[in-house]
Amino acid sequence: MIFPFLLVFSRTDVVIDRDGIRKDLKGWNFQDVIKIASQYEKGFRVLVELLDDYDSTVRKNALYVIQDLIKENLIDGKRLKLALEKIIKLADDPDESVSLRAIETLNLILEKVELDPESYEMVTNALMKIVKSGKARFERIRS
Structure with missing residues (x-):
């Protein structure tokens, strides 16, 4: 399979076309992005960068790709740690x-990833904050 946004010079020298990955995310073409992000560290780093994209479709679809990498066991806690802060930030996206x-x-x-204690605490704290803010919002609506 040929990836239009990947140029390999050697096993260690890989050039990833960020705009190509962005276009595929925006166009809902995930399979090539999943393969690049799972096989190449630089591909995953580009995916993480795109979590900050100005286009909400790109951000949402980058998250979808990360979910797929997790479901297929194509990513470990160490690599995922690169994206954790951005994922937590996106939980409060407009x-x-x-x-x-x-x-x-x-x-x-x-549910699926073995995290180090620091990352585990970061994720659980973020989810607890979300639950508490939702509960406060619900109580304001009820009163």
């Missing part, structure tokens, strides 16, 4: 579909 996908991703991480 676009509700992005924030929901981020919360789903955090739940999936707790």
